[in-house]
Amino acid sequence: MTRNCMMHSPSLMIFWHLTKGAGISNGRVLLRNTPTLNYVGMQRGFFYDLKAGSLEDQVIDVVHHRQEMNGSLEQAALIINSRKGYHRLFNNAYPGQSGGADPWKIQHAIASYLRSLSPFSSRFDLYMRGDHKQLSADEKAGFNLFMGKAKCGSCHFAPLFNGTQSPLFIKSEAEVLGVPADTDTTGTMIDPDLGRYALYAYPQYKHAFKTATLRNITKTAPYMHNGVYKSLEQVMDFYNRGGGTGLGLKVDNQTLSSAQLNLTKAEIQQIIAFMGALEDLP
Template sequence: MPRLKKTVFFAALITFATLLSIFCKMENRSNAELVKTDFDQQLASFQDAIEKKLLKAVLQRNEKEIKQSFLQTRAKYKRLEYYIEYFFPSTSALLNGAPIDEIELGENLIEQPTGFQVMEGIIYEQPTKENRAELLNEVKKMQLNLQRMSRFNEQYQITDAQLFDAMRLEIFRITSLGITGFDTPDALQSIPETASALRGIADVIAIYEPASTDKTVSSAIAYLDKQPNFNNFDRLTFITDYLDPISKYISSLRLARKIPTVASGSALHDDAISMFQTNAFNVDKFVGNSTQFINNDKVALGKALFNDAVLSNGANRSCTSCHHQSLAFTDGLSKATGISKGEPLLRNTPTLTYAGLQRGFFYDLKAGTLEDQALDVVHQKQEMNGSLTQAAAKINSSKTYFSLFQKAYEDKSGKADAWKIQHALASYIRSLAPFNSRFDRYMRGDKKQLNADEKKGFNLFMGKAKCGSCHFAPLFNGTQAPLFSKSEAEVLGVPSTTDTIKPKIDQDLGRYALYAYPQYKYSFKTSTLRNIKKTAPYMHNGVYKNLTQVMDFYNRGGGIGLGIPVENQTLSADRLNLSKLEIEQIIAFLGTLDDLP
């Protein structure tokens, strides 16, 4: 054989062997590896769109193209959201985090927001030389963050269990955040962006079940495509008839493939299919360590202590003095009263129902755990003026408490101490979350529980009124799904009186009194709306006597909408333009959140 022919022959043979090797490797790759490869390819397309479309439009100051390319690139992000949020949570905050400063109290560090939500705020305001320079800087920062994420992803080894958990949590994220306008308050692109997020889920399912004829996800996308209008979208139907079935399908596929659950970062049980199912939450994930885990004996002990005046100085005041069970553990007063007769305390008494399912306590979030809250209240001079150490000494002379402590802590001595008292009280409060409202029953399949106005009220709450973008379903407090790892506070600009002619800001400084950051001035925890009909009056100062007044405040745009100059207000100052009927429907829905006997 001539030398040239030999060379060509061997070159062809080597090429064939190489291609065969590559093909075999591709054939032998796991589904998780295929998903990772698909992510890499889509990430590259995402980066390419940032560079060739969004960056180019910003440099050319082409306003129409800026908006179009912005929406296109964020749609690409949404398709990858399930993966980025799960495997790169810190980077996801830089790509699409809330447009507010993040303050690290322990490190005295203020992190400026960046990413799509910041871009949106800039793009949808009147263009200026300054804000377009800021927008350019944001785009460049996003490019760097994506490059870094791409490098890190090369080193990752992901598992089937993680991917199924990521999909599960993405469905919950869509339910609570995606369809509410939480991360697109100006563009109001929640509906088409939800379709993009579901296409990302469909990409994964197609790899694990390539021959599937199931239409669960495609039907949901089709439903979204038919109802693109933000204000008119039927979110209640979408959750119950489309999102929940997708979640069930993902779970059935995982079980069919014999893929185990993974220890999730969410406070939901690792195998929870719906956030609205019975016992969806793992209460123990809201406590610090295994010594604090809840059990029935601790709850019984905590209830006894909660109702006992032994914790107060003088034994004349118990927790029930301010927290009445018939009022969802509030007191019906604008502000709580102290030990001195008629002496008002600083703030309104909050409900204790569902209090255990949050990450911060008191209106100013000064306590990080329920145990810390109990310690503070017992020792606070105006509230109970007591001592846990002294209370323990008194309790240890009681035969009844001896038995209760012995059972609760499996301690033969039956002795009480300050920590056990704190923890028992916290355990009882953590048990006050029955999820037994008409709304809960509806979400579990009993469609007779809500009437037409209540359904409309839910859709307004989660959409046009934007209530759900701060009071996150299913807890309807400021603890954000799907991880439930942080409880939010907001600056609303709450007035001192109901005077709308010459309104003045309430002088309570909120979190600012503890930490003197300008961002914290007048900042208060976002409380739960569960059992809201039982817990009037409302706001931290009890200024509003009924929900109609509360809704009028929000409808006007909070403090700024009333005419109060609140420089750091986090609530949108834009009017909601809700009609009287729409307000009534929202209030009707809120009534469905009251727990039933």
């Protein structure tokens, strides 16, 4: 599940970002880029193809997936219960259900932790709570472009800035963008990953992927389900051209408008500046 990798020695610490997740087998690369866990507790669909409907289901899938963890919640419960401290903690957390850890409690405990990762502490949040000194003129202009000319807000719904609409947060949406396999804008092909279509073979689901959150987006490169874009400038250029159809790809079911946005370089930088204001503060 980890995207951010770390290597350190007594005198050196290096971080780098993987294009796609690393599998448990040596050298194995997973199918897709790993999305952030921030704000997952307010979503209603998990994985890029939305195959899991709850965080508890997501935990089961990841733990038991042969290429991700290749584990067993049953075996995990045995190991946890062999340690008195953890056994006691589980009994305290689930009163009236003695016996320590079991698969359901492990699922629920992990999901409960994930639901806590929604701080809403960014400068944008502080601004919306009344501290109008938090955003610069460029960031405010970027927000207006985001919601207006650039049409970003038509898929990335506030306040999560993903595909889950407020105030009920009961459905997470997927979109067909026509994401390319590489960054060659003249001879590229659409990424071969079929997305939700691999689960449900309806034509409208071909190459459909969950709309991910833009909160903390400045820290979660690379971007898109396949990690094809390394910078927000590349992402904005893709949208500015009209997605995959705008690049000349044949995407008959593209849900993103293929019309060019005609954003100037200055406007693109203002939108990126606004997205930077969605970075949570300590």
